[in-house]
Amino acid sequence: MAKDNFAVAGLGVMGRNVALNIERNGFPVIAYNRGNENAQRMRAESAGKNVTVTQSIEELASLLNRPRRVLLMVTAGSATDRVIDALLDHLEPEDVIIDGGNAHFPDTDRRAMRLQDAGIHFVGCGISGGEEGALWGPSIMPGGDRAAYERIAPVLERIAAKTEDDGACVTYCGRHSAGHYVKMVHNGIEYGIMQLICEVYDVLRRAARMETSEIQAVFQRWTDSPAVGGFLVDITAQCLSKIDENTGDPLVEKILDTAGQKGTGKWTAQSALDLGVPIPTLTQSVNARILSGLKQARVEASGILGRSEVSYDGDTADLVSVLHDALYLAMIASYAQGLHLIQVASREYDFGTDLAEVSRIWKQGCIIRSRLLDPIKQAYLERPDMENMLVYPAFASIVNASLPALRTAVEVANRSGVATTCLGATLAYLDSYRSEFLPANLLQALRDNFGAHTYRRLDKDGVFHTQWSR
């Protein structure tokens, strides 16, 4: 048996593509799927390649060189536990299991503990890039057992996306469940930026009454923007250009306006609440998806609840330019919030995550890759312990320059009755974050009034309570 072989368990489209990527990079692959359909697809797609497809875990274990390396590419949740259970009967101490799914990070910690008892190393590993990325180079976010990571690093480095100037898009993200945590927050940022883009589209569509083809032209121009340019703007231009074959209309106009979600955005919001880190842009993107799901209720309410909106009657080119700068600022705020969350989580959970490295590996391969990630990486290289990159000089000057545009964008949308759930949340976040005084003085008074919760004063030390009714 050839040295350095590697197993992939779970042969859905992501698993098959990762397996083909690993094989293309010179490692013999043992590809496992219990079910027949995916195993057959793998056989067809890997004909003539150094891929052995098996439907037996026992055979998978017997074909692998020791210590074995098995990458799980199964649906996050109980399916992952089932495959781990089956593997446990056949693996031995020092073998390494890598979970490449979108696992919830507490599950990763639980699985690592369990496998530790059997002497098996566990690497929770976020993989981003969709089907294309899996095949041609994803961004890879492994964490957990460092020694086990070193054993799989040569393979991960080969299969990962490559930046032009900054190496392969894989790095050790930190101890414990750091890899899946970083991937979860990646997805939280993904949710945020996608919703921001949708709101910009909506302002152009419903406030400025632009046709889809005109909006497409705007996003097409922005694909070259050094500010907002990146994968999500690229695919927005692509989606808006697609024509429905049946009707000849833009396909997006035919799509039901109800968003799906698999949970990573919600977990990001939950974790941020647990850790006390404000990430309103990301959290509101989850709420926007939930609201989109209330289609029936929205249809009914649209006939009951009044409308008072007015169309935008200003210059369209001006509005486009305002929205560009607003999107730029809100994208910066999305990365700032997500990275702030990772920074705090890293301290709280002892991950030891290097944010410059995280920004570097997001430069290519992943869904949130954009031109912004290079300056973000530079900022964290200079200030690794920075809590919030918004106060870093290069970003502070963008915030100061673009805040009026974000304010105008939200004003135009508000007047037109277009919901800017995330643009609006971002504006409020920035206005709060840069505000020396917030109305929490009154909040403290109210808490103390009804619950004797006490308060502190600006002008003297100590803890105070007042009989407010007297």
Ligand code: 6PG
């Ligand atoms: C990625 C994506 C990927 C998946 C999302 C979709 O990085 O490749 O994030 O993991 O597309 O999880 O999530 P929703 O279905 O929740 O939008």
